Amino acid sequence: MKKNLQTAFSTRQYMLSQDFEIYYYSDFYLSQVKNHAHSYYEFYFFLEGNVTMIIEEKEYPMRPGDVVLIPPRAQHHAVIRNQENPYRRFVFWITEEYCNSLMEISSDYAYLMQHVKVTKNYIFHTDVVIFNTIQSKVFGLIDEMRSKRFGREAKISLCVNDLILHLNRIVHEQNYPKSVREELNLYQGLADYIEENLDGDLSLENLAKQFFVSKYHIAHIFKDSTGLSIHQYITKKRLAACRDAILGDVGISQVYPMFGFGDYSSFYRAFKKEYGISPKEFKDMQVTL
Incomplete structure (x- = not known):
């Protein structure tokens, strides 16, 4: 000393x-x-x-x-x-x-x-x-x-x-021990990837391929981090993007394919479940405001 x-x-x-x-x-x-x-x-x-x-x-x-x-x-x-x-x-x-x-x-x-x-x-x-x-x-x-x-x-x-x-x-x-920090980094990387590819293939299989981890591990991380399944998380992100596009005066028929919805009926059901009104009712409501 x-x-x-x-x-x-x-x-x-x-x-x-x-x-x-x-x-x-x-x-x-x-x-x-x-x-x-x-x-x-x-x-x-x-x-x-x-x-x-x-x-x-x-x-x-x-x-x-x-x-x-x-x-x-x-x-x-x-x-x-x-x-x-x-x-x-x-x-x-x-x-x-x-x-x-x-x-x-x-x-x-x-x-x-x-x-x-x-x-x-x-x-x-x-x-x-x-x-x-x-x-x-x-x-x-x-x-x-x-x-x-x-x-x-x-x-x-x-x-x-x-x-x-x-x-x-x-x-x-x-x-934040190393294992926890690694999971936080993986979650943030996945969240960023999803945000940038809402119009792309966001299946568990493709995400697992992109990040070199198992789809079960991805599902576990999202459930622990958000309380949502990864499918629910992606749907909410896509719906929010569609809603913002409608507010920006993009036509409904153009909106849903832009953000990964394969057909109008699935988009309609998801939108109404999330916001309580149909996409058209939402657009009309913005016009009257």
Whole structure:
């Protein structure tokens, strides 16, 4: 562990910087810090010790590798018990203004902050490999902030942004494991394909051929994602396109073949079931408005 990067602990609970501050603390005995809140985000990376975090009156026993995000105005404090091993942690403060500036670059920077605010889930467990990567990024940032090398300010910004984006990615991937993300990507790809090919062959057999998956898997994904069978989903999309075309003054006899209906009778039945009136009644109603 890099002792030369440690900081003497201070009970100060306000920022001196306009953007962010980061500290590496290692202590054997500390006075208890009273319950408090910040006007900025506090990231807390727990390394070692016998500590319980109290956040919004709920207790969270800490274990090595835990990442904590405490949003602005959330009441919190640490309960530190006497121990043989030191109490070691990184503390990273970052202002709402700086986070907002990152959101202008990409909304991906805000995923974790928004997740914490909505779910009130402040603690994220990581394994040794994931936490070692975080620790490496943190030490790189602290080392750069203490350096006088050429390009220091630019490098610090890169390190901060990289750390925040990396934390967002970790939590997003915890919430959406690979199998779930793959299914979401497949569903979105299918939905886009359907939208662009309403006049084409949208049979399960053809979709399975286009996306190299089984038709049963496609049917399962659509049912789980939309609550509809894929046939119902496609029909609704085609009917909506027909309705919009009728509103655009396209003739009914021209509309239904444009969007994949094989004959007028099937189009008529589907339209009336969906909207409660016939295509002609719908068109006449628009004319009288």
